[in-house]
Amino acid sequence: xxxxxxxxxVERYPAPAGKILGILEQVQREVGYLxxxxxxxxxxxxxxxxxxxxxxxxFYSFFxxxxxxxxxxxxxxxxxxxxxxxxxxxxxxxxxxxxxxxxVTRDGKFLLTTEDNHFSLxxxxxFGACSMAPVLRVDNKIFGYxxxxxxxxxxxxxxxxxxxxxxx
Amino acid sequence: MDLDALxxxxxxxxxxxxxxxxxxxxxLATCGIAAGGDRVYAALEAAIRxxxxxxxxxxxxxxxxxxxxxxxxxxIPGKPCVILHRVTEADAEEIVRAVAAGDVPRRLALxxxxxxxxxxxxxxxxxxxxxxxxxxxxxxxxxxxxxxVLRDAGFINPEDIDEYFAVGxxxxxxxxxxxxxxxxVIDEVIASGLRGRGGAGFPTGTKWNFTKVEKSLRKYIxxxxxxxxxxxxxxxNEMESDPHMILEGMLxxxxxxxxxxGIIYVRAEYPLAxxxxxxxxxxxxxxGLLGKNIFGTDFSxxxxxxxxxxxxxxxxxxxxIASIEGKTGRPRPRPPFPAQKGLWGxxxxxxxxxxxxxxxxxxxxxxxxxxxxxxxxxxxxxxxSLVGEVQRVGLVEVPLGxxxxxxxxxxxxxxxxxxxxxxxxxxxxxxxxxxxxxFDTPMDYEHLTAVGSIMGSGGVxxxxxxxxxxxxxxxFIGFTHEESCGKCAPCREGLKHMLMILxxxxxxxxTRENLDxxxxxxxxxxxxxxxGLGQTAPNPVLTTLxxxxxxxxxxxxxxx
Ligand SMILES: Cc1cc2nc3c(=O)[nH]c(=O)nc-3n(C[C@H](O)[C@H](O)[C@H](O)COP(=O)(O)O)c2cc1C
Ligand code: FES
Numbered sequence: 028x029x030x031x032x033x034x035x036x037v038e039r040y041p042a043p044a045g046k047i048l049g050i051l052e053q054v055q056r057e058v059g060y061l062x063x064x065x066x067x068x069x070x071x072x073x074x075x076x077x078x079x080x081x082x083x084x085x086f087y088s089f090f091x092x093x094x095x096x097x098x099x100x101x102x103x104x105x106x107x108x109x110x111x112x113x114x115x116x117x118x119x120x121x122x123x124x125x126x127x128x129x130x131v132t133r134d135g136k137f138l139l140t141t142e143d144n145h146f147s148l149x150x151x152x153x154f155g156a157c158s159m160a161p162v163l164r165v166d167n168k169i170f171g172y173x174x175x176x177x178x179x180x181x182x183x184x185x186x187x188x189x190x191x192x193x194x195x
Numbered sequence: 196m197d198l199d200a201l202x203x204x205x206x207x208x209x210x211x212x213x214x215x216x217x218x219x220x221x222x223l224a225t226c227g228i229a230a231g232g233d234r235v236y237a238a239l240e241a242a243i244r245x246x247x248x249x250x251x252x253x254x255x256x257x258x259x260x261x262x263x264x265x266x267x268x269x270x271i272p273g274k275p276c277v278i279l280h281r282v283t284e285a286d287a288e289e290i291v292r293a294v295a296a297g298d299v300p301r302r303l304a305l306x307x308x309x310x311x312x313x314x315x316x317x318x319x320x321x322x323x324x325x326x327x328x329x330x331x332x333x334x335x336x337x338x339x340x341x342x343x344v345l346r347d348a349g350f351i352n353p354e355d356i357d358e359y360f361a362v363g364x365x366x367x368x369x370x371x372x373x374x375x376x377x378x379x380v381i382d383e384v385i386a387s388g389l390r391g392r393g394g395a396g397f398p399t400g401t402k403w404n405f406t407k408v409e410k411s412l413r414k415y416i417x418x419x420x421x422x423x424x425x426x427x428x429x430x431x432n433e434m435e436s437d438p439h440m441i442l443e444g445m446l447x448x449x450x451x452x453x454x455x456x457g458i459i460y461v462r463a464e465y466p467l468a469x470x471x472x473x474x475x476x477x478x479x480x481x482x483g484l485l486g487k488n489i490f491g492t493d494f495s496x497x498x499x500x501x502x503x504x505x506x507x508x509x510x511x512x513x514x515x516i517a518s519i520e521g522k523t524g525r526p527r528p529r530p531p532f533p534a535q536k537g538l539w540g541x542x543x544x545x546x547x548x549x550x551x552x553x554x555x556x557x558x559x560x561x562x563x564x565x566x567x568x569x570x571x572x573x574x575x576x577x578x579x580s581l582v583g584e585v586q587r588v589g590l591v592e593v594p595l596g597x598x599x600x601x602x603x604x605x606x607x608x609x610x611x612x613x614x615x616x617x618x619x620x621x622x623x624x625x626x627x628x629x630x631x632x633x634f635d636t637p638m639d640y641e642h643l644t645a646v647g648s649i650m651g652s653g654g655v656x657x658x659x660x661x662x663x664x665x666x667x668x669x670x671f672i673g674f675t676h677e678e679s680c681g682k683c684a685p686c687r688e689g690l691k692h693m694l695m696i697l698x699x700x701x702x703x704x705x706t707r708e709n710l711d712x713x714x715x716x717x718x719x720x721x722x723x724x725x726x727g728l729g730q731t732a733p734n735p736v737l738t739t740l741x742x743x744x745x746x747x748x749x750x751x752x753x754x755x
Contacts, residue, residue: 044501045500045502046521052463083522087506088505106424106670109667151505
């Protein structure tokens with residue numbers, strides 16, 4: 028993202044309400060994460076300290092400080108999805124994507140990326156599509172009423188190849 | 196815009212809503228789209244174009260019967276509006292062929308609607324006929340419902356302000372600005388008995404007065420659209436299906452309170468709601484309904500949209516305000532309340548989406564009319580998202596005071612595959628699990644609190660015999676532990692400890708002393724936490740311990 032585009036985003040916020048988070052969100056959407064040099068640029072431009080921007084980036088789960096895979100698979104871990112079997116979906120996805128490392132923190136949050144950087148797997152609190160629980164989202168597309176056996180066909184739409192990604 | 200312009204806009208809207216040629220409308224809220232509604236829309240579009248047919252194709256919001264999506268409304272002039280359900284793109288040809296011949300495919304028909312009452316404007320008369328199709332009021336899912344908040348949802352195009360005018364939109368605002376003093380507006384809201392729909396149930400009119408009486412040149416109003424409770428999506432649909440109703444409610448509130456600026460704070464997980472609200476704001480501005488001298492009066496109002504960034508605690512009002520200011524969203528102790536010191540230190544009134552949507556009808560029909568609906572001290576309706584292990588899932592709007600049983604069995608039709616329902620969880624992570632033996636409990640603020648849960652924002656997650664209640668308790672503590680902002684120790688450390696004990700219980704290594712400690716910790720966290728998150732976080736544990744003690748006991752060491 029070049030300076031011109033960054034300035035364009037900043038100028039979209041004439042009012043202070045929601046400005047800083049709005050700008051960071053747009054960067055996250057377009058770049059896929061918050062790169063250090065952009066944060067440095069924004070700190071100067073918005074006249075806030077770099078550490079302030081870092082604390083926002085770590086406090087809010089919308090932001091990531093490292094690049095994500097090309098396609099992001101997000102499993103809803105909300106109440107309706109939990110009751111309808113979300114944990115099973117996570118287990119299946121980890122196996123299919125070969126990211127079975129068990130480094131999940133105790134609160135259940137995780138962000139795992141395949142070796143070829145093609146997929147990232149993460150969780151969300153609720154998409155507000157609870158009637159279709161369990162739900163998962165790939166990039167911006169929501170898929171409802173998911174059962175583990177439907178997952179391979181969904182992943183294939185996003186370039187998943189069994190031979191390439193599946194863990195042993 | 197003046198009264199004549201408003202009337203003309205209504206006529207223009209009616210021509211779109213009730214055209215003199217057939218209208219086919221697809222339910223396209225997030226749920227409808229995910230169910231394939233966008234593919235159905237594209238297929239219908241192609242079929243109409245290929246045949247060169249004379250009919251309208253429109254987008255509408257969601258009527259709430261999410262289990263039956265995608266839904267398609269067919270309006271043939273003079274005939275009832277027929278709602279088709281579980282439509283796929285393969286059905287498109289058959290649908291347009293039938294409609295072109297003045298008919299609807301019976302195998303897809305869910306129900307027919309002859310007239311619809313938008314409450315704030317004249318009734319919509321669709322027509323009569325198709326008597327072999329069940330009437331809307333005879334569908335068990337709809338029969339117990341009373342639509343006030345969702346009265347337009349699924350009928351009007353949320354991306355077209357003209358259709359909102361058609362159902363009497365912005366007339367309540369006109370009435371408030373030209374016929375009522377700000378005090379009279381507040382009196383009307385007080386008379387209605389409306390209580391905040393964001394969880395705590397605080398009387399809305401009284402709250403407005405707190406900000407109104409503050410002496411300050413700048414005051415703000417905020418719409419809380421953070422909808423943080425997992426398993427709840429009422430606000431999403433309210434925004435996606437009828438965004439102007441929120442704007443109108445906020446405009447009336449701003450006039451009453453004396454605020455000239457407002458902010459809608461929406462969670463980033465709701466891109467479609469953000470897009471439709473943004474569009475609604477642009478259309479309102481273009482019609483002079485936002486900006487200076489609205490309806491030619493002295494009243495001016497500006498509205499901005501701010502996006503959340505994925506932190507549950509930002510739904511709490513002081514954290515939300517910090518977030519709008521560009522800070523990390525951590526709650527601060529109250530007082531001072533936002534009414535005294537809110538956004539940028541100025542008096543601020545904050546209400547939930549659904550609270551704002553109730554305002555236009557209260558002004559239009561009067562506080563007494565509203566107070567006649569619902570139960571003692573619990574007036575009006577509430578929208579619930581009925582989800583989980585229940586057959587008919589979706590959004591349900593019923594008068595406050597409706598028993599849980601009605602929701603779960605009459606509307607929801609009970610458990611899936613004949614399984615027994617064990618409990619419902621209400622109120623999100625701050626709520627509790629209510630056992631089936633208490634399903635006669637009326638759903639109102641006081642009765643839900645009395646059984647250890649809360650109303651919360653309206654999420655109702657049904658659990659059946661396959662759901663482990665200890666696992667459910669662990670799920671919620673995991674959630675609140677993760678979402679704790681870490682500012683106060685009882686919440687930060689206490690929840691971590693509870694989580695450890697629950698893990699021990701689930702792995703079958705716990706003793707009776709562990710259970711006692713869990714209960715004791717719950718009490719301490721409730722009493723000593725800084726904000727509502729910690730003060731209510733133990734509720735899922737306390738209610739499962741109270742009503743499902745046997746499930747905990749069965750895991751204890753040496754129990755087997
Ligand atoms: C942890 C926490 C989360 C909350 N989340 C929300 C929310 O997502 N939406 C909401 O409207 N209110 C939420 N609230 C309640 C708000 O603080 C506030 O009471 C409400 O927005 C007031 O609006 P009302 O009077 O219209 O209900 C939350 C409160 C707490 C303590
Ligand atoms: S709980 Fe999964 S979408 Fe709401």
